[in-house]
Amino acid sequence: MITRESLILHLYSEYERITKEAEAHPSxxxxxxxxxxxxxxxxxxxxxxxxxxxxxxxxxxxxxVATARGGVLPDWERxxxxxxxxxxxxxxx
Numbered sequence: 001m002i003t004r005e006s007l008i009l010h011l012y013s014e015y016e017r018i019t020k021e022a023e024a025h026p027s028x029x030x031x032x033x034x035x036x037x038x039x040x041x042x043x044x045x046x047x048x049x050x051x052x053x054x055x056x057x058x059x060x061x062x063x064x065v066a067t068a069r070g071g072v073l074p075d076w077e078r079x080x081x082x083x084x085x086x087x088x089x090x091x092x093x
Contacts, residue, residue, distance in 0.1 A: 011048040012061035
């Protein structure tokens, strides 16, 4: 069976690719890393997060991105990922 990757998963793959490139880059200069990687990754993240989830995998990808790969937790009340989560479960919680 052939399945098509959703746009969110496509953007997530790009987000991860850029992240891995940045992590492998020898520079420790924040400005250089921003210019080469993180500014571009931020644009990918903005596009990804703006899209509505169509599948559980879409939501999982958005959680990974929204939490900086599990490093931070967005605010429960105002964090876009938690707002979307509540909407996906019918506003419960």
